[in-house]
Amino acid sequence: MSDTLLFGVLPYVAMGIFLIVTIQRYRQRTFTYSSLSSQFLENKKHFWGSVPFHYGVLFVLFLHLAGLFIPDAILAWNAEPTRLFVTEATGLAMAVITLVGLANIVLRRLQVRKARTVTTLSDWVIYGLLAVQVITGIGVAVFHGWGSSWFATSLTPWLWSLVKLDPQLGYVAALPWMVKLHIVNAWLVIGFFPFTRLVHVLVVPNPYLWRRTQVVVWNYDRKKARSAD
Ligand code: HEM
Numbered sequence: 315m316s317d318t319l320l321f322g323v324l325p326y327v328a329m330g331i332f333l334i335v336t337i338q339r340y341r342q343r344t345f346t347y348s349s350l351s352s353q354f355l356e357n358k359k360h361f362w363g364s365v366p367f368h369y370g371v372l373f374v375l376f377l378h379l380a381g382l383f384i385p386d387a388i389l390a391w392n393a394e395p396t397r398l399f400v401t402e403a404t405g406l407a408m409a410v411i412t413l414v415g416l417a418n419i420v421l422r423r424l425q426v427r428k429a430r431t432v433t434t435l436s437d438w439v440i441y442g443l444l445a446v447q448v449i450t451g452i453g454v455a456v457f458h459g460w461g462s463s464w465f466a467t468s469l470t471p472w473l474w475s476l477v478k479l480d481p482q483l484g485y486v487a488a489l490p491w492m493v494k495l496h497i498v499n500a501w502l503v504i505g506f507f508p509f510t511r512l513v514h515v516l517v518v519p520n521p522y523l524w525r526r527t528q529v530v531v532w533n534y535d536r537k538k539a540r541s542a543d
Pocket of ligand 1: 349350351352353364368371372375419423511512514515518519
């Protein structure tokens with residue numbers, strides 16, 4: 315019963331909320347579609363949070379998407395033990411880097427008064443959900459190894475069965491509780507996503523990569539302004 319709710323119903327509820335609210339927010343509150351960066355308020359601690367977090371999370375997300383879209387290629391790659399080990403070790407290392415970044419992001423928002431002032435309840439909720447996601451991900455990698463292979467054989471067919479509107483719960487029913495928690499929390503992240511600053515992921519300003527550079531000229535003493543915390 316709970317498996318049906320968590321793995322057969324929750325994914326649709328989360329995706330439904332995700333689709334409806336991201337579109338509604340984009341249409342009605344377009345100017346809130348942003349990471350609402352606080353980098354100008356404080357830059358040093360920001361660097362040690364945001365940079366490792368983004369490198370880590372993008373790499374780990376890329377691995378998950380590879381498992382979803384090219385499972386056969388992943389299995390063929392993993393067929394050679396050295397390559398399997400390299401994939402697993404790299405994924406785990408990037409997850410740890412993500413966690414270090416996230417911890418620094420949260421600490422900064424607690425310690426730097428200006429950053430704390432612009433932090434909302436939805437920020438705290440999404441930081442909590444992301445923390446659970448990354449910590450359980452590391453737990454899965456450590457205690458239930460070779461996930462890059464069993465993802466392709468257990469989770470990929472289940473995810474595609476959801477897409478085909480014919481959830482095959484047999485693929486996930488016997489998985490260890492830590493893996494189940496990692497999956498359920500991922501749907502909670504997806505469902506809560508449109509209410510948070512994470513919407514910036516959907517509006518990445520790609521043209522920044524090729525547009526002409528801009529020169530920013532400060533007309534006040536940056537050190538002085540920032541030393542006020
Ligand atoms: C290509 C993809 C991405 C780009 C270009 C990008 C860019 C940015 C930028 C410019 C900021 C504002 C600066 C800052 O405060 O760090 C930011 C903040 C943030 N991003 Fe991303 N991001 C991307 C993907 C992601 C993903 C996949 C996640 C999480 C799943 C994420 C989570 C966050 C969070 C939580 C913040 C706020 C950090 C804080 O509290 O200061 N981003 N991102």
